[in-house]
Amino acid sequence: MSEFEITSMNVVVDQKAIGQAFTTLAAPIIGAKALLDAYGEETAKKMLGLKPKEDLDKAGEVVLGTYNGLVCRLVIEPESGSWMGGSLTHDPIKGITIQNMELNGEKLKPKS
Secondary structure, three states, X not given: OOOOOEEEEEEEEOHHHHHHHHHHHHHHHHHHHHHHHHHOHHHHHHHOOOOOOOOOEEEEEEXXXXXXXXXXXXXXXXXXXXXXXXXXXXOOOOXXXXXXXXXXXXXXXXXX
């Protein structure tokens, strides 16, 4: 057992911000995948207004929060295998915030 223990920590989750960021990323990725599955890559690209050499969106990520140099991200990517193609990013949000952390009963001050 470690001699250091987090004795208290408040975590604030902004469900609305996380939901909006997820929707912003997931909608075009899911749409592109549905068109790809239904019509094939060439037709899907035409339907989305992409040029033949442009990639379909297949993944995306958003930073939900940071704390003392650690990053929490929401990542959307294909379930299996590696992928090449379009990747979306979203501006970082304050979807998860850690406050009032105590280590062995002493308050920690997060780095800015």
